Amino acid sequence: MSDAIAIxxxxxxxxxxxxxxxxxxxxxxxxxxxxxAVRLLGHLYLGSETPPDPFGACxxxxxxxxxxxxxxxxCP
Ligand SMILES: [Ca+2]
Ligand SMILES: [Ca+2]
Numbered sequence: 001m002s003d004a005i006a007i008x009x010x011x012x013x014x015x016x017x018x019x020x021x022x023x024x025x026x027x028x029x030x031x032x033x034x035x036x037a038v039r040l041l042g043h044l045y046l047g048s049e050t051p052p053d054p055f056g057a058c059x060x061x062x063x064x065x066x067x068x069x070x071x072x073x074x075c076p
Contacts, residue, residue, distance in 0.1 A: 001044065004037040011037075020072035022061045028052040030065030 007024050009015040011034060017024050026036040028051070042048035054061065058075035061067075 001041070004040045004044075007032065007037040007040070008034070018072065020069035022065070022067040022069040023072050023074075025061070025065070025067055026051045026055070028061065028063050028065075030063070030067060032067070 003024075003026075006015070006017050007026075010017045010024070010032070017032075021032055024032045024036055027039045029035070039048070039051055043051060050056075052061075052063070053059065058072075061069070
């Protein structure tokens with residue numbers, strides 16, 4: 001849930017998510033917006049479809065998009 005809160009905080013308050021915007025692209029559409037928080041919360045609390053890989057694991061997003069990922073502290 002903290003990830004969804006971080007996404008919403010970034011969108012509404014401009015807080016910094018991290019150095020890996022691609023990690024916030026939960027639905028993997030190449031943008032970070034409210035649909036990413038909704039997708040994450042839907043999966044966590046309503047049992048909706050699991051977000052695309054590498055959701056729940058450390059790894060690269062193999063989908064080409066404009067989002068950067070210079071580092072992700074949750075992954076060693
Ligand atoms: Ca997205
Ligand atoms: Ca992506």
